[in-house]
Amino acid sequence: MIVCSCNVFSDRDVRDAVAKDQPRTAGQVYGCLGCSAQCGRCATTIRKIMDDALGACAKSCCSGCPHQQAHSHAEPQPESMMLQAAAA
Secondary structure (H helix, E strand, O other), X not given: OEEEOOOOEEHHHHHHHHHHHOOOOHHHHHHHXXXXXXXXXXXXXXXXXXXXXXXXXXXXXXXXXXXXXXXXXXXXXXXXXXXXXXXX
């Protein structure tokens, strides 16, 4: 099924990107697929596909999970940076 008609990619493309590159946001999925958001109407569908593809791992990721290890060196998100600043 076509997920994004602006960039012309399918649910299979999103699932493949999640399996290969382990993106954590819809924006990262666009990057994995070599494009960027145009109208943005597909972002919610991308998120649903990501949640479905990650399954139980998305709900109970732990330190032994390869998804967690792949993102342990990721840049901190703005929310976590605010929490760190507040704690200091």
